[in-house]
Amino acid sequence: MTARDRPEVSVTLLDTDGVRLTIDDAIATVTLTNPAKRNAQTPALWRALARVGQLLPGDVRVVVLRGEGKSFSAGLDRQAFTPDGFDGEPSFIALGRGPEAERDATIAEYQEAFTWWRRNDIVTIAAVQGHAIGAGFQLALACDLRVCAQDAQFAMRETSLGLVPDLTGTQPLVSLVGYARALEICATGRFVHADEAERTGLANLVVPAAELDAATQDLAAALLAAPRDAVIETKALLRSALGRTLDEQRAAERAAQGRRLQDLAGLAE
Template identity: 75%
Template sequence: MSLLDRDGVRVTVHEAVATVTLVHADKRNAQTPAMWRTLAEAGRGLPGDVRVVVLRAEGVSFSAGLDRRAFTPEGIEGQLSFAALARSSDAEATAAIAGFQEAFTWWRRTDLVSIAAVQGHAIGAGFQLALACDLRVCAEDVQFAMRETALGLVPDLGGTHPLVALVGYARALEICGTGRTVRAAEAERIGLANLVVPAADLAAAADDLAAALLAAPRNALIETKALLRAATTHGYDEQRALERAAQARRVKDLAGLGE
């Protein structure tokens, strides 16, 4: 079933799996505000029975980052340009950026598990979109880089939190501060990539991971994901209390005594 197909984004659903595909391969899937609006809409419009979302990209690159036309005086026709953002008030600028961020926030909803299948370049906004997902399956040719700081900007699309959670503060600072490229072997070693496979096997590897996740009962996976997310901010005793409460719910549900 096709949900939408516009602004460089195609969304299809088959049973419990939604596939979000970036389809501007000729532009290396460079991102625009219109693409971000459509990605945010995709998250809002998913059917309730979707359990896994797979993010893919056509062509040789996952996403080369923000469309550079946004930085030109002409901008992208009909879309907010960097120059217009700079001329806006602080309140208007932060509101606009908050709208952009919506495209990057829904992938970690507790009721879903999201998988990014990443090949080639994942630069800037492309890197942050891959980081927005719960899991990353990467091709051997993957190249991650956070170039915002080198341009005088900051990563502002939700990428700083998951990057630090995955690789730690010091390494995240080094990656962002230098703008250097992180290739497949390093990405797997430091925790950016859950799995690295030959490019020809990328689609199948993402599908296999989705199938493995679907094998677990939905409510158990939802509770487990919530626990693991909470563990990054809660102390040991508080986390154990959350585990007890979650397990009590699961036992009652399995026994048919849940609410």
């Protein structure tokens, strides 16, 4: 039975500030729920996303991130650049004029919404359709895997606005496409379409828009097939591989395999 054949029995744990979290057994779905604004992002949405990471039940193994409507996320809501900003929030202009320590702490808080997706105990999938611009691009990059509709368009527009990508997107972008292409994408702000995303490694899979949800569900189900601890250990090895020497990675592989063999021996008793 594929994921698309299973009956839906889901529980909603959060539905606020443009973010909804639902749980269906070992799969969590995080949905951006403001299609009228193409799921534009705000500080309130970022706090809700950070809260999602805190609310995930321990038996969740796969997290799917999706956006309602025609676009995954068109990026930062431009109201952030107005003098008044959002009600109850510091505007970006006020941040720029404020103390450095306060500015640093505020940006660090925003980054929390983009950080927990990399945890070793879960595998995260972004299902991307339409526009994934700026903060939307970085949110897709925060996930381990990306399934894209044929109409998906990525762009990093921060540099065009006189800013930098500061929501944890620079490291995965370089890791996926290399320094030179990452620099060109960021400095020009151009669109990366689905075919290029698949060719360069930004997208794991590209499908017709009508098949996006089903393809994402099938990938999520496939990720659940292997024993959880083996997937956790493998993700940890792969995520740290580029930061280690070969000898360090060999040692890490031996230690991880030793733990797996101990578990298997215990199961055989």
